[in-house]
Amino acid sequence: MWLALMIGNSRLHWAYFTGDTLIYAWDTDYLPADVIQRLSQSQTLKDLLLEIFPNDEATGKARHGNIEDSLKTLCSSVSSPPPIILASVVPSQTALWQSYPNVRILTLDQVPIKGIYPTLGIDRALALLGAGQNWGFPILVIDAGTALTFTGADANQHLVGGAILPGLGLQLATLAGKTGQLPTVELPQQLPHRYALNTKEAIQSGVIYTLVAGIKDFIEAWWRDFPQGNVVMTGGDRTLLVNYMRSPMKAPKGASQFPEIVDSLNVEANLIFWGMQKTLKNYE
């Protein structure tokens, strides 16, 4: 068994594998350095899982309930700190894990995608590989994380390129942080009205409608260049974004948003983990 750890700019993404099979994936906040130190000394997977599964603050009970129990039962026999395969786009966080005795840090040059430029985020390369493995190349990955990224590869698994912009959460945080009067605003579950008559909804409308329009434009351009190309969305905001794109437009004479695009858009949380598994496999 092994654990995959992808360090993103907002949080840690974990997956538990047995061999080639992804059993379970979950997210946690960053861990303090002293907790990571303690994990390095943990003798069993059970000890480790106790630390890295998020607990419900109120009850102290694990949020993942049954899954956590079955994982622990499954792994209580595994001794020594379990192997962690790590990929990161946050160097200061990577440094904290370097002392872990059984860690392997994946680097960009190990990811079997052609034409990679040296500063490409390894999360983008891994997601591309994972998506291409599953749906085939050409493939366009839209990662709605801290940053929102578009990353495409052609039929030869060669990087076409992509784009980077602030993600939904970051756009909202930047507006609140860099202006004198704009409040901190949450993301609504439903698509807001386009024409807002209060500040909160005006911010939500501006950020969401322009982001959704931008995504639509990138997908249409992708299909012009790669008519057989697949498109997949991942990242922490994927579900919200797809829901916005599915909703009818909340505007006068609002028609359904982008049915033809949403119907052919794949949504998947675990692309990066699939890419990590494939990268390891490539080295065997």
Ligand SMILES: Nc1ncnc2c1ncn2[C@@H]1O[C@H](COP(=O)(O)OP(=O)(O)O)[C@@H](O)[C@H]1O
């Ligand atoms: N519990 C959570 N913690 C942080 N972000 C979350 C959470 N749940 C949903 N999100 C959303 O996920 C986005 C971050 O995406 P994610 O893919 O987790 O980031 P990264 O890979 O950059 O760490 C944020 O913009 C936020 O809106």
Ligand SMILES: CC(C)(COP(=O)(O)O)[C@@H](O)C(=O)NCCC(=O)O
């Ligand atoms: C663009 C990113 C910040 C996205 O990170 P994330 O939002 O997933 O945490 C990351 O992939 C990165 O640091 N990339 C390096 C620059 C590049 O890909 O060109």
Ligand SMILES: [K+]
């Ligand atoms: K990401």
